[in-house]
Amino acid sequence: MLLIKNGRVIDPGNRIDEVLDIFIREGKIIRMAKNIDPERIKIHFGAFEVIDASGKIIAPGLIDIHTHLREPGQEGKETIATGCQAAAAGGFTAIACMPNTDPVNDNKIVTCYIVNKAIQEGCVRVYPIGAITRGLKGEQLADIGELKEAGVVALSDDGEPVMNSEIMRRALEYVKSFNLLIISHCEDKNLSQNGVMHEGWVSTRLGLPGIPAAAEEVMVARDLILAKMTSSPIHIAHVSTAGSVELIRQAKTEGIRVTCEATPHHFTLTDEAVTSFNPNTKTNPPLRSLKDREAIKEGLKDGTIDVIATDHAPHESSAKEGDYLSAPNGIIGLETGVSLTLNELVHKKILSINEAIAKLSTNPARILGIKGGLLKEGDEADITIIDLDREFIVKPETFKSKARNTPFSNYKLKGRAIMTIVRGEIVWKDEEFYGGK
Amino acid sequence: MMRLKSKNLLSIEELTPEEILLILDTAKSIKEGSFFIEKKEPYPLKGKIIINLFYEPSTRTRTSFEIAGKRLGGEIINFDFSTSSISKGETLKDTMLNLQAMNPDIMVIRHPVSGVVNFIAEKVSASVINAGDGAHEHPTQALLDLFTIREIFGNIKGIKIAIIGDISHSRVARSNIWGLKKMGASVKIAGPPTLIPPQIEKLGVEVFYNVDAAIEDVDVIMCLRLQRERQSQNLIPSLREFSRFFGINQERLKKTKDKVVIMHPGPINRGVEINSEVAEGKNSIILKQVSNGVVVRMAIFYLLALRRQNVTY
Numbered sequence: 001m002l003l004i005k006n007g008r009v010i011d012p013g014n015r016i017d018e019v020l021d022i023f024i025r026e027g028k029i030i031r032m033a034k035n036i037d038p039e040r041i042k043i044h045f046g047a048f049e050v051i052d053a054s055g056k057i058i059a060p061g062l063i064d065i066h067t068h069l070r071e072p073g074q075e076g077k078e079t080i081a082t083g084c085q086a087a088a089a090g091g092f093t094a095i096a097c098m099p100n101t102d103p104v105n106d107n108k109i110v111t112c113y114i115v116n117k118a119i120q121e122g123c124v125r126v127y128p129i130g131a132i133t134r135g136l137k138g139e140q141l142a143d144i145g146e147l148k149e150a151g152v153v154a155l156s157d158d159g160e161p162v163m164n165s166e167i168m169r170r171a172l173e174y175v176k177s178f179n180l181l182i183i184s185h186c187e188d189k190n191l192s193q194n195g196v197m198h199e200g201w202v203s204t205r206l207g208l209p210g211i212p213a214a215a216e217e218v219m220v221a222r223d224l225i226l227a228k229m230t231s232s233p234i235h236i237a238h239v240s241t242a243g244s245v246e247l248i249r250q251a252k253t254e255g256i257r258v259t260c261e262a263t264p265h266h267f268t269l270t271d272e273a274v275t276s277f278n279p280n281t282k283t284n285p286p287l288r289s290l291k292d293r294e295a296i297k298e299g300l301k302d303g304t305i306d307v308i309a310t311d312h313a314p315h316e317s318s319a320k321e322g323d324y325l326s327a328p329n330g331i332i333g334l335e336t337g338v339s340l341t342l343n344e345l346v347h348k349k350i351l352s353i354n355e356a357i358a359k360l361s362t363n364p365a366r367i368l369g370i371k372g373g374l375l376k377e378g379d380e381a382d383i384t385i386i387d388l389d390r391e392f393i394v395k396p397e398t399f400k401s402k403a404r405n406t407p408f409s410n411y412k413l414k415g416r417a418i419m420t421i422v423r424g425e426i427v428w429k430d431e432e433f434y435g436g437k
Numbered sequence: 438m439m440r441l442k443s444k445n446l447l448s449i450e451e452l453t454p455e456e457i458l459l460i461l462d463t464a465k466s467i468k469e470g471s472f473f474i475e476k477k478e479p480y481p482l483k484g485k486i487i488i489n490l491f492y493e494p495s496t497r498t499r500t501s502f503e504i505a506g507k508r509l510g511g512e513i514i515n516f517d518f519s520t521s522s523i524s525k526g527e528t529l530k531d532t533m534l535n536l537q538a539m540n541p542d543i544m545v546i547r548h549p550v551s552g553v554v555n556f557i558a559e560k561v562s563a564s565v566i567n568a569g570d571g572a573h574e575h576p577t578q579a580l581l582d583l584f585t586i587r588e589i590f591g592n593i594k595g596i597k598i599a600i601i602g603d604i605s606h607s608r609v610a611r612s613n614i615w616g617l618k619k620m621g622a623s624v625k626i627a628g629p630p631t632l633i634p635p636q637i638e639k640l641g642v643e644v645f646y647n648v649d650a651a652i653e654d655v656d657v658i659m660c661l662r663l664q665r666e667r668q669s670q671n672l673i674p675s676l677r678e679f680s681r682f683f684g685i686n687q688e689r690l691k692k693t694k695d696k697v698v699i700m701h702p703g704p705i706n707r708g709v710e711i712n713s714e715v716a717e718g719k720n721s722i723i724l725k726q727v728s729n730g731v732v733v734r735m736a737i738f739y740l741l742a743l744r745r746q747n748v749t750y
Contacts, residue, residue, distance in 0.1 A: 204634035205450070207551045207572030207608055277552025322529045323550035325571075 001025045001045055002424065003038060007053030007385065011060055011375040012358040013366075022058065024381040027424035032377055051419070053385055059357045060375045061093025061382030061422065062338060063364040066158075066183075066237060066261060066309035068330070069095075069126070072113060073102025078314040078402050080114065084122035086312070086334040086401035088428035091417020093382040094125035094372055095312075095334070096364075098158040099136070106131035106142040108150035115151045123427040124420070125382070127153040127370055132171045132182060136160040141171060148178040153368045156183035158237060159284070159329075163189055165222060172232040181368065183235045186219035186244070187211075187285065196325055198271040198286045206274065208324060211286050213241040220244045224251045227258055235367060236260035238311050240285035242295030249304040259367050261307035264340035265331050265407065267296045273407055279320040279327030280407045283313070297350050306363045308356070310337040314403030332403045336394055338386070340408070342415025346388065353388065385419035390430070392416060440744050445558045445565040446737055448574040449615035457619060461584050463736035468729070480510025481739050485542040490516045491568065492548040497703055497727060498568050498578070502545045505734035509742075511543075529553065530560070537561040543741060546570075564741040572606045578702050579612035581733040583620060585726050586657060589698060594621030599651045600642075602661035602683060602710045603632040605672075609702045610661055614640050627651035628683055631672040648683050652693050659700045660685050660711045676709050686712045690720065698722055 002024040009020040009032070021036040022029055025045065041048060064087065070078040078086075080097075087095045097114065099105035105114065111128050118126035130152035131142045138157060147155070155175065161184065162168045172182055192215040197203050199210025220236055224247060227234040239245060239260045251258050265283060270290050273281045281287060299305040313330025320327050341360065345351040351359070361384075365373025372382050394411045396404040418430035439459050443451065466472040473479055487506045491499050499515070506513045516536075527535075536544070543564045546554045551571030558565035569575040587593050598617060604610045604626050617624050618641045626637065627645035638644055645651035652658050663679060673679045680686075685699065699711070699721045707713050716723060 199635055201636040201639050204637050204639075205611070207570075207574070207606075207611060210635070277555050318528060318530075323548070323553045323556070325550045 001041075001048035002051060002421070002426070003036060003041060003048055004051045004053050004058060004383070004385070005036075007056050007058035009058045009375060010354050010357050012354050013060070013362040013374045014376065016375065017354060022375070022381075022383070024421070024424045027380055029375065029377050029379055029381045032375060051385075056418065057353060057386040057388065058375070059384045059386055060361045060373050061420070062091050062360045062384045062417070063094045063370070063372060064092045064310050064312065064334065064337065065096045065307060065364045065368055067095045067097050067312040067334065068100065068314065069097040070101065070314060071117065072110065076316055076402075080117045080126060081121040082400060082402045083312070083314070083334070084118070084124045084126065086332070086399060087124045088420045088422070089400045090335040091338040091384045091386065091420055092124060092334060093384060093420055093422045094127060094370070096127040096129050096153060096368060098129050098156060099131040100159050104131050104135050105129070105152070106134050106136070106147075108143070108146040111147055111150035111152055124422050125372075127368065129154045129156050129158075129183065131155065132157045132162055133167060138162045138164055138167060141167070141174060144174060144180065145178055148180055152180070153370055154181040154183050154235070156185065156237065158183065158185045161185050161187045161189065161219060165226065168223065169226050169230060172226055172230040172234065176232060179369070181233055181235055183237050184219070184223045185237045186216050186223060188215045188218050191215035191218065196282060196286070197274045198288045200271060200289050202271040202274060206277075208274070213243055213288065213292065216241050216285055217243040217247065220247050224248070224256055224258060228254075228256045231257070233257035233259070238263050238266065238285055238309070239296065239299070239305060240266045240288050240292060242292045245295045245299035245304055249299065249302070252304065259306045259363075260304070261309040262296050262300060262305045263309060263311045264333055264337045264344070267293060267300065268340050268344050269293070269407060277324055278407060279322065279324055280331065280405050282324060282327050282329055283311070283331045284329040297345070300345065300359065301350050306359065307367065308337065308341055308359045309364070310334055313405075314401055315405045317404050320405045330405060332399070332401055332406050335399050335401060336406060336408050336413070339392075339413040339416045342386070342388060343413040347414055381421055381424040383421040384417050386415070387418045388415045390414070390416050390418060441740050444741070444744060446576055446741065447555055447558055447565065447567045449576045449579050449612045449619070450574065452576070452619070454619045457580070457583065457616060460580055460733065460736050460740060461587060463740060464584050464729075464733045467735050468732045482506060482509035482511030482742055485511045485742060487511045487513050487543045487545065487738070488516055488536060488541045489513060490536075490544055490546045492546075493569070495547055495568070497730070498547065501727070501730040502568065502734050505731050505738055508731070509735055509738055511738065529556070533557050533560045537563070542745065543738065564745060566737060566741070569608055572608050572611070574612045575608040576612050577730070577734055577737060578609050579616040580737070581726060581730040582613055582659070582700060582702070583616050584733050585700070585722060585729045588729070589722065590656065593617065596622045596657060597625070597655040598622055598657040598659060599625040599627060599655040600659045600661065601627050601648055601651065601685060603663050603667060604628055604637065604661070605632045605634045606664065606667075607661045613659065614642055618642075625651045625655065629673060629679070632667070649689065649692055652689070652697070654694065655697060656694065657698045657700060658685060658693070662702065662704065663706055663710045680709050680712075684710050684712065685715050687714050687718075690715060696720070700726060703727070
């Protein structure tokens with residue numbers, strides 16, 4: 001049993017923003033009200049834990065809809081257990097994991113494996129995303145109905161975009177029978193070629209092969225047209241260019257059912273970061289130009305971009321310590337994503353804290369159609385407590401994730417999640433604040 | 438006396454005009470001989486260990502470094518790619534840590550990927566000289582080109598130069614553009630748009646898609662090697678077409694200044710970016726570039742060794 005006292009409860013979905021106490025028992029929010037009297041609880045239920053959340057923010061559990069957990073198959077990079085611990089430490093109570101495991105999550109057996117493993121070893125909720133096509137090959141649809149039965153919450157060929165427009169069309173049509181969302185990693189592989197960074201002034205200077213913004217934008221345009229044609233919803237993953245933001249903004253005004261996400265690294269960094277030749281800046285889509293980064297922030301501000309997702313992509317350190325060309329793509333984000341959102345967007349007045357929570361919890365839950373994203377009496381208690389003023393220095397060696405591939409090492413950030421509660425259980429707490437309680 | 442700021446020579450981008458001038462002046466005194474009269478020590482690299490580490494095939498550059506080092510009394514070790522541990526799967530980081538443990542004084546490194554030389558330079562205490570990294574930079578080539586231009590024209594400021602061909606994939610072009618602009622030259626580049634990288638004009642160059650327009654009033658034409666694989670990448674339709682519209686031949690030279698100087702970093706593809714009459718003609722200074730390469734690299738070795746005397750480890 002837990003009583004969280006005097007926190008500023010922000011639940012954008014229910015339009016709540018006031019100081020309230022929350023009493024949790026047997027995993028559920030029993031009461032959410034002003035000045036709950038601890039003595040009365042004690043009389044009825046006996047001993048319980050009190051958390052003083054004065055000055056802190058109580059949010060519905062944060063949800064990261066774009067992570068890579070690497071299990072099954074690449075447990076050297078991350079496992080479901082360590083990925084969940086990283087999520088908890090970063091303030092996430094639920095994560096959705098992409099299907100590019102080994103074997104690929106393109107069938108119910110792999111889905112069941114992930115679901116069961118997460119129940120046994122995961123400290124946060126894990127929602128598997130299934131493949132659109134068998135083996136992520138873009139040739140033949142996966143058994144989508146069975147994937148849904150086994151527990152996938154969306155479909156994506158993340159990283160291996162469906163290049164064949166006919167297959168994308170059929171996928172968008174077929175999922176309607178199962179009410180599943182398609183998440184599209186928009187990249188024309190012919191245009192991106194062997195590129196390793198954004199094509200522009202910096203790639204010209206460094207002599208590294210570039211990926212033009214158009215590689216993303218032509219596929220965003222295609223997917224928007226197919227979404228319109230099929231009347232199916234589509235979610236665009238990790239939007240990285242000004243052109244993509246504008247295409248999606250237009251599509252929304254036309255009533256096309258599109259939602260999208262941006263990552264903390266794309267709204268924080270630009271391609272200038274690559275001048276260090278640090279392979280930890282290598283990711284796909286690549287870090288873009290200043291103009292693109294500003295357009296991402298504008299899209300977050302005006303609501304074009306619905307969700308902040310980390311695209312947590314763990315790799316072994318050895319793979320990220322060599323040359324830029326052969327390093328794999330990916331940046332880990334579970335343990336920095338919330339703090340980067342607070343530091344870069346909330347403290348810099350791009351988003352209010354309420355808008356930030358909407359993009360980290362309310363909208364992800366609504367878009368995937370999963371539980372959570374709201375704080376309501378009777379619901380399971382998934383809660384994230386945030387301290388907006390907490391300052392810290394990013395130290396990758398302290399991460400719960402197995403991986404260390406972050407370009408934010410030694411960044412000084414302001415604001416972080418200080419407690420993560422899943423089904424009423426504290427799965428992570430910042431010892432500096434809650435040690436000894 | 439002025440010294441180089443960094444322990445390494447990684448790029449022209451990071452050099453100041455004063456440092457470039459210091460290297461060119463030192464090379465000049467070596468070439469003219471005054472260097473050996475003024476210095477007390479005739480072999481300033483005596484007892485110094487230099488490792489030549491070439492991850493890409495090279496004849497000219499590696500030999501040039503080797504001769505330069507030997508002329509100054511240094512001990513050169515050539516790291517043979519085919520018999521090294523790299524071919525046994527050792528990672529770059531481990532190779533570096535092992536070489537560092539043997540404590541060489543100078544490492545000359547060429548690598549096919551941009552930035553790897555910077556990566557290594559951070560990890561070793563030796564002075565690192567970039568002998569070409571990917572399409573990023575080839576600073577010693579640019580310095581020897583600057584030296585050669587200065588030798589012919591007496592200065593670099595105000596000289597008009599056109600760099601022709603595959604700019605996108607050329608580290609020689611990038612280093613030369615940085616160096617020429619820093620020293621006050623006016624630079625044009627020309628080639629098919631598929632071989633010109635985006636926003637290159639930010640480096641202060643004028644971009645032409647037509648070679649004749651670019652070369653009509655220049656003092657120097659610098660040709661670049663065209664890799665044959667550009668055709669299979671669909672960046673040019675064919676070598677023949679490239680040669681016809683973007684190659685330097687006698688016909689094209691008729692429309693330029695009579696005394697225009699032809700440069701090429703080598704190795705040349707005869708009949709592709711340059712034809713044989715031009716390469717061997719009266720305007721060509723290609724072999725002069727090669728001999729100047731040795732003195733410029735001697736100057737760089739000397740200046741880096743000089744700087745190391747003040748560094749304690």
